[in-house]
Structures are given as structure tokens and as C-alpha cells.
Amino acid sequence: MSKVGIKSYSYCLNHAPETGSHYGGTPYEAFHSGKEQEYLDALPKFLQSYDHALHYAPNQTYIGGISYEEFEALPAGWVNNPLPDEKSKRYGKFGELMPEDEFLGLISACDEFELVWLEKSFAEEVSKKLAEDPVITEAIVKRVIRPKNMHEISEIDTEVKERAGLYLYHDGKPVGCIRSGHPTDQCLTAHVLLENLAGKASGVLALLHLLKNSGLNPTDLDFVIECSEEGAGDVGQRAGGNFAKAIAEVAGCVNASGCDVRGFCAGPVNAMINAASQVAAGARKNIAVVAGGSIPKLYMNSRDHVKKGLLALEDCVGSFAVLIVPDDGTNPVMRLDVLGKHTVGAGGAPQAVTSALTFEPLQAAGLTFADVDRFAPELQNHEITEPAGAGNVPLANIKMIAALAVMKKAIEKADMMKFIKEHGTIGYAHTQGHIPAGVPFIGPACELIKEGKIKRAMIIGKGSLFLARLTNLADGASFLIEAPEKVEAQTQVSKDDIKAMILEALSEVAGKLA
Amino acid sequence: MGKLAGKKLLLLGERDGVPGPAMEACLKDSGAEIIFSATECFV
Amino acid sequence: MDLQNQQRVKDAGEKYGTDCVVILGSSDAEGAEIYAETVTAGDPTYAGPLAGVSLELPVYHIFDPIIRAECDPAAWEEQISMMEMVLEPDALAEAVKGMRDQYSKNVIE
Numbered sequence: 001m002s003k004v005g006i007k008s009y010s011y012c013l014n015h016a017p018e019t020g021s022h023y024g025g026t027p028y029e030a031f032h033s034g035k036e037q038e039y040l041d042a043l044p045k046f047l048q049s050y051d052h053a054l055h056y057a058p059n060q061t062y063i064g065g066i067s068y069e070e071f072e073a074l075p076a077g078w079v080n081n082p083l084p085d086e087k088s089k090r091y092g093k094f095g096e097l098m099p100e101d102e103f104l105g106l107i108s109a110c111d112e113f114e115l116v117w118l119e120k121s122f123a124e125e126v127s128k129k130l131a132e133d134p135v136i137t138e139a140i141v142k143r144v145i146r147p148k149n150m151h152e153i154s155e156i157d158t159e160v161k162e163r164a165g166l167y168l169y170h171d172g173k174p175v176g177c178i179r180s181g182h183p184t185d186q187c188l189t190a191h192v193l194l195e196n197l198a199g200k201a202s203g204v205l206a207l208l209h210l211l212k213n214s215g216l217n218p219t220d221l222d223f224v225i226e227c228s229e230e231g232a233g234d235v236g237q238r239a240g241g242n243f244a245k246a247i248a249e250v251a252g253c254v255n256a257s258g259c260d261v262r263g264f265c266a267g268p269v270n271a272m273i274n275a276a277s278q279v280a281a282g283a284r285k286n287i288a289v290v291a292g293g294s295i296p297k298l299y300m301n302s303r304d305h306v307k308k309g310l311l312a313l314e315d316c317v318g319s320f321a322v323l324i325v326p327d328d329g330t331n332p333v334m335r336l337d338v339l340g341k342h343t344v345g346a347g348g349a350p351q352a353v354t355s356a357l358t359f360e361p362l363q364a365a366g367l368t369f370a371d372v373d374r375f376a377p378e379l380q381n382h383e384i385t386e387p388a389g390a391g392n393v394p395l396a397n398i399k400m401i402a403a404l405a406v407m408k409k410a411i412e413k414a415d416m417m418k419f420i421k422e423h424g425t426i427g428y429a430h431t432q433g434h435i436p437a438g439v440p441f442i443g444p445a446c447e448l449i450k451e452g453k454i455k456r457a458m459i460i461g462k463g464s465l466f467l468a469r470l471t472n473l474a475d476g477a478s479f480l481i482e483a484p485e486k487v488e489a490q491t492q493v494s495k496d497d498i499k500a501m502i503l504e505a506l507s508e509v510a511g512k513l514a
Numbered sequence: 515m516g517k518l519a520g521k522k523l524l525l526l527g528e529r530d531g532v533p534g535p536a537m538e539a540c541l542k543d544s545g546a547e548i549i550f551s552a553t554e555c556f557v
Numbered sequence: 558m559d560l561q562n563q564q565r566v567k568d569a570g571e572k573y574g575t576d577c578v579v580i581l582g583s584s585d586a587e588g589a590e591i592y593a594e595t596v597t598a599g600d601p602t603y604a605g606p607l608a609g610v611s612l613e614l615p616v617y618h619i620f621d622p623i624i625r626a627e628c629d630p631a632a633w634e635e636q637i638s639m640m641e642m643v644l645e646p647d648a649l650a651e652a653v654k655g656m657r658d659q660y661s662k663n664v665i666e
Contacts, residue, residue, distance in 0.1 A: 524579045
């Protein structure tokens with residue numbers, strides 16, 4: 001059986017309310033259409049402070065400030081039940097929730113083309129704050145205060161007003177700008193470049209935390225696969241890519257190479273399968289699967305939040321990284337012999353998709369639904385989606401699995417709710433497209449496996465290919481994480497075994513002599 | 515003839531609900547013309 | 558509702574009037590209600606092409622018994638039956654009916 005070890009994982013959030021309220025897809029569109037002034041005027045009143053974001057249980061669950069089990073036990077209504085201070089720290093077991101000013105500094109540090117200009121005193125201030133972050137290297141801190149990235153506010157004003165730049169804000173004031181990369185190329189506008197550099201910067205943060213969590217020296221990382229939904233390129237090749245290598249460079253992984261894998265929200269699961277296959281084949285020593293987050297997805301549903309007088313919670317750029325290594329019997333493993341694969345011919349009906357991603361691989365492995373302790377299909381936070389009329393997506397998905405289990409006669413219909421409660425997962429991820437697609441649970445699943453609380457989890461990603469107007473096909477992929485088989489059991493040879501082997505060899509020799 | 519005979523159908527599906535193509539498959543023989551079928555995703 | 562889809566509904570509504578029947582596959586009753594309002598009274602968010610445009614189209618959820626009865630039973634079994642267990646069919650159909658009763662013309666009985 002082909003399998004690889006999941007050695008380590010990291011999950012980070014970058015709080016970005018001011019960037020999001022200006023450049024998130026929904027507010028940015030509303031600003032340009034000129035039709036929704038009321039919403040745009042109201043949005044700033046519904047932004048969440050950094051302190052509130054730190055006390056928000058789903059955020060702490062994502063960065064590992066509280067365990068998934070603690071999260072599951074919390075009462076409903078997380079937004080009105082802030083966590084106590086001792087559970088609301090910036091750093092969690094998996095990563096961190098970085099404040100927006102430092103994120104702007106990190107974005108600037110990730111810029112190679114003088115695209116980000118920060119006002120001098122702001123840059124100096126955030127570089128000092130970033131220096132306190134345990135994963136931010138000295139080299140990165142120095143990059144924030146490169147003279148070419150620091151400018152007077154008057155120069156920044158000119159860049160925005162005369163050369164199609166966009167302001168970057170902190171505390172309601174412009175503190176810098178992102179410059180346009182080309183006078184006519186629509187793939188290199190300031191908005192596109194901000195999106196890409198923010199994706200890169202958040203990916204860097206996740207990779208740095210992964211290196212810290214795993215203890216791996218940056219120079220020992222062999223390969224990076226990046227799997228966000230961003231497209232970096234120019235007019236000739238709109239999504240040419242390589243975020244992976246760009247991220248590895250800033251993180252000091254000089255011996256690594258990398259490439260990007262795309263597939264909307266199914267990208268991360270496909271990237272995991274891709275990485276695991278390369279490691280299992282011996283093509284790479286180790287691979288970090290990494291994704292940064294999305295500026296355009298910030299405040300996607302905020303029209304509805306504002307209308308209902310609710311806090312607009314979609315204010316964090318999410319990121320994650322997972323380190324895949326050969327299976328040595330010590331880490332939770334990802335199996336490659338049973339993968340959920342949604343074929344072209346499978347059809348887009350939810351039951352066809354759910355069957356392809358759960359029932360079929362389980363059947364191939366000789367397993368049934370009940371053998372999977374936890375299913376992690378989509379992990380969007382329902383406090384964000386429900387007020388927007390989008391329902392509780394994780395619950396709907398786990399219900400689909402339960403309903404399919406009923407149809408396949410694996411469970412009784414009367415036991416559906418019990419199955420959902422025992423085998424489901426509750427969503428806690430930001431609506432960052434690819435970020436909530438199953439992968440946030442890789443960390444908690446591995447923790448639960450290491451603690452001996454579960455044996456097996458299934459990670460499921462589903463993609464909405466129709467968004468690109470290329471095809472109406474559904475999409476998705478899935479894989480299983482299991483407890484490692486004890487190495488001792490495989491390799492330890494008992495005295496009896498040795499005795500039997502000697503006897504067998506002797507009888508062979510005797511046979512030949514006769 | 516069914517009640518939808520001669521009608522023009524506009525199918526607005528949802529990825530985590532009932533997607534457009536699934537509704538299309540169920541209604542293609544209803545006697546109505548399917549003008550378009552779309553699927554939306556909120557996450 | 559997605560702006561492009563609003564435009565398609567608007568174009569069809571203007572061309573064929575209330576001979577158009579809108580059928581929704583929404584997962585959430587509140588979401589279904591907003592969509593039903595959009596294709597009858599107009600876009601309540603005022604963001605899209607249907608802002609201030611009352612098409613008054615007959616609108617149903619796919620789980621409405623009237624529509625279900627017109628569906629191919631074998632296709633229903635294969636494509637939709639599982640979602641009947643997952644979603645709340647009655648609540649969804651009712652939410653859309655509320656809007657239809659208020660704003661739709663030329664409804665199917």
C-alpha cells in the first residue's frame with residue numbers, strides 16, 4: 001500500500017479589514033458600479049477589531065489556539081461568546097493571527113519589483129513589530145525597510161492619483177500604495193498585483209510556521225506545491241504562475257523548487273495527492289503543500305451582514321501549509337491506494353459527487369462509512385454564510401454523506417442525525433475559497449490520531465468549475481488520513497521467527513543434499 | 515401534456531443545493547424549453 | 558443573485574414575459590426567498606440588472622410538489638432524491654411560494 005507521512009502542518013490568518021473593505025471583491029465592485037453607496041458607507045461600521053478577531057472561537061480553532069474538540073464543545077453563537085483572554089492569543093499551536101499593519105509590512109517584504117511603497121515611518125514601525133514575530137527572519141525584517149520600498153506620503157499620493165496606484169490603509173489613513181505594474185496590461189493592474197502579493201505573503205507566513213512546527217531547516221525543504229486560486233501572469237499568459245517558488249524564496253528554502261496546482265476549491269486536495277505521489281515515488285525527499293489566501297474573497301457576503309446589522313466577519317486572509325514526508329511509521333499517514341476521484345462522466349448531481357468522493361474510495365478500500373471517524377468536506381464558518389442565505393455548508397455536506405450512507409444501506413435512516421454528530425465536522429474556516437475545502441482539518445485530524453482519539457479521517461475538496469465558464473462539470477477529490485502502522489510490528493523479528501527461518505533454510509539445504 | 519408544456523424554463527441551481535444540470539436532467543422531457551440552467555456557489 | 562444570471566433572467570423575462578418559469582435549487586430557505594423576490598419584485602440588494610425591475614415571473618423551488626410532479630421519476634431518483642433527505646424540501650418550497658403568492662403572474666396551478 002502506497003502511503004506517505006504527514007509530518008507537520010500550519011494554519012495562519014492575516015487580519016485585513018481595511019484592505020478588505022476597499023479591495024475585497026464585493027465592496028470593490030460596489031464602489032465601481034456607483035450603485036451601492038449606502039452599503040459602502042455602512043460597511044466600516046460593521047468591521048471587527050483585531051482584538052475581537054482574536055477572541056473569536058473559529059479563528060482560534062483555525063490557528064490552533066484551541067483544539068478542535070474544545071471548539072466542538074462550545075455553545076452556539078460564537079460571535080456573541082468571545083473566548084477568554086487566555087485562549088485568545090496571537091499565536092496558536094498551528095500558526096498565528098497577524099494584525100493588518102504587520103501584514104502590509106510582510107506584503108512589502110515579498111515585493112521584488114518596487115510595487116509596494118510604504119510611508120517611511122510606518123514601514124519602520126511595522127518592521128520593528130515584525131521582528132518580534134518568532135517565525136519572521138531577520139532577512140524579511142530588513143526587506144520591509146529597503147529604501148526603494150519606502151517613500152514620502154506626497155510621492156505615494158502622486159502614484160495613486162496619476163499612475164493608477166491604490167492606497168494601502170491603516171487606522172483609516174493611507175500608509176502606502178500598491179503601484180500599477182504596467183500602463184495597459186489588465187493582468188498587472190495594482191488591484192491584481194495586490195491580490196497576488198497578498199497571496200504570496202500569506203503563503204510565506206504559512207510556510208515559515210510549517211518550518212518552525214516541523215523543525216525542518218529551510219535549506220532541507222525539497223519542493224513546494226502551491227494550490228491557491230490566484231492567477232499570476234501578464235497579458236500573454238494570464239495565470240503563468242509559480243507562486244510556489246516565489247514563496248520558497250522568501251522563506252529561505254534555497255534548495256527547494258516548486259510549482260503550482262490549480263482546481264478551484266479542489267486545488268488543495270489535488271495538490272496533496274500530487275505531493276504525496278511524488279514523495280511516495282521517491283521523486284522528492286519532502287514536499288510542502290502551501291496556499292496563501294485571497295483578498296477578493298474578503299467581505300464577499302458583507303452586503304447581507306451589513307443589511308442585517310451584523311459584524312462583517314470575512315476579514316481574514318487564510319493560509320495553510322502541510323509537510324509530506326516518506327512514511328516511517330511515526331507520523332499519521334495519507335493513503336494513496338484509495339483516492340476519491342470525480343470523473344468527467346460521473347455527473348454533477350450531489351449524490352454522484354458524494355458517491356465518487358466517499359462511497360467509491362471506501363468500497364475500494366474494503367471500508368464502510370462508519371469506519372471513517374471524521375469526514376471533513378467543506379469547513380466554512382456558518383456564522384458567515386447563514387445570514388447571507390447560503391446556509392450551513394459543512395452541515396449540508398455531511399448530511400449528504402449521511403444520506404448517501406442511508407441509500408447505500410450502510411446506516412439506518414433513523415440514525416442519520418447520530419451519524420452526522422459523531423462523524424461530521426463543524427466549520428470554522430473563513431470563506432476564502434480553497435482554504436475551507438477540507439484541508440483545515442488535516443491538522444486537527446492528525447492531532448486526534450496522535451492522541452489515539454480517532455483512527456481515520458477523510459478530507460474532501462469540491463471545486464466549482466462553472467465559475468470560470470470553461471465547463472459545467474462538477475469537481476472534487478478526497479483522501480484518507482490514518483494512524484501509522486507500528487513500525488515495530490512490521491520489522492521486529494521474534495526469536496520464534498528466527499528459529500523458523502533457520503529450520504526452513506536447513507531443510508532446503510538438506511533437500512539439495514539428498 | 516404536462517403543466518410545464520410550452521413554458522420557458524430558467525433553472526437557477528446551487529452547488530450545495532440542487533445544481534442546474536441536475537434540474538435540467540429531471541425536466542428535459544417536461545415539454546418545456548430550457549432557456550438556461552446555471553449553478554451558483556456562495557463560498 | 559449573480560449579476561450575470563440576473564441579466565440572463567432579465568433578457569429572457571423581457572423576451573418571453575411570464576411564459577418563463579423560474580425554478581430554484583437553493584439550499585437555504587432565506588436564500589431561496591431572496592432569489593424568488595429578485596425574479597418577481599426585483600433585486601432587493603439593488604446591486605444587479607434586476608434592481609427596480611418587476612418581472613413578476615412565476616417562480617418555484619424544485620421541491621415544490623407542482624414541479625416535482627413534472628420531473629422524470631428515474632432522473633429524480635438519480636439526481637435529486639438524496640438532496641431531499643439533506644435539505645428541507647417543504648420549507649424551501651414554502652419560502653418560494655410566499656414570494657410567488659405576492660408577486661408572480663401567470664402561475665401554474
